[in-house]
Amino acid sequence: MSALRETMRHVPSSVAVVTALHEGVPVGMTVGSFTSASLDPPLVSFFAGNSSTTWPLIERTGRFCVNVLSAQQPQIATAFAARDADRFGGRDWTTSPLGSPLLDGVLAWLDCELHALHAVGDHVAVAGLVRGAHAVGDAKPLVFFRGELAALG
Numbered sequence: 001m002s003a004l005r006e007t008m009r010h011v012p013s014s015v016a017v018v019t020a021l022h023e024g025v026p027v028g029m030t031v032g033s034f035t036s037a038s039l040d041p042p043l044v045s046f047f048a049g050n051s052s053t054t055w056p057l058i059e060r061t062g063r064f065c066v067n068v069l070s071a072q073q074p075q076i077a078t079a080f081a082a083r084d085a086d087r088f089g090g091r092d093w094t095t096s097p098l099g100s101p102l103l104d105g106v107l108a109w110l111d112c113e114l115h116a117l118h119a120v121g122d123h124v125a126v127a128g129l130v131r132g133a134h135a136v137g138d139a140k141p142l143v144f145f146r147g148e149l150a151a152l153g
């Protein structure tokens with residue numbers, strides 16, 4: 001393992017699932033790179049790996065929903081990172097105002113239009129224009145730290 005990879009294991013990250021409705025089919029992927037980027041205009045960002053098979057589908061829709069997971073949702077984080085999983089199978093979700101899948105029970109969600117893309121090494125930096133931002137409740141967040149999904153606190 002490289003020094004960079006080993007060091008970044010010690011930097012905690014939020015855990016979110018980025019979703020879209022691609023030709024009527026819900027798609028989504030777990031990201032640990034979600035962050036706010038700009039207040040005016042309101043932009044958020046995450047990094048998608050160049051080998052991701054889900055990101056190109058989301059990109060084609062031109063919009064996405066960022067579902068920030070709560071401490072009760074580690075199994076969702078794992079499922080949306082697994083290549084051969086039925087990611088939406090058995091899960092409850094509705095549709096956001098922009099038409100992207102909104103998972104039940106999330107901590108917060110942001111309804112975004114695709115704003116800009118920048119190649120960054122083996123990832124692409126995705127900027128989303130925020131059309132709706134919602135904090136749902138006071139549940140604890142899920143964090144990824146030292147290779148494990150855990151509740152904060």
Ligand SMILES: Cc1cc2nc3c(=O)[nH]c(=O)nc-3n(C[C@H](O)[C@H](O)[C@H](O)COP(=O)(O)O)c2cc1C
Pocket residue numbers: 015029030031032033034046047048049051052053054055077078080081082083144
């Ligand atoms: C905690 C966690 C954080 C992750 N963060 C990212 C990320 O920021 N960007 C990314 O492209 N993949 C990330 N992944 C991997 C993706 O969820 C997923 O494995 C990858 O997109 C392969 O699936 P796909 O081919 O359907 O895209 C993360 C996985 C986990 C478990």
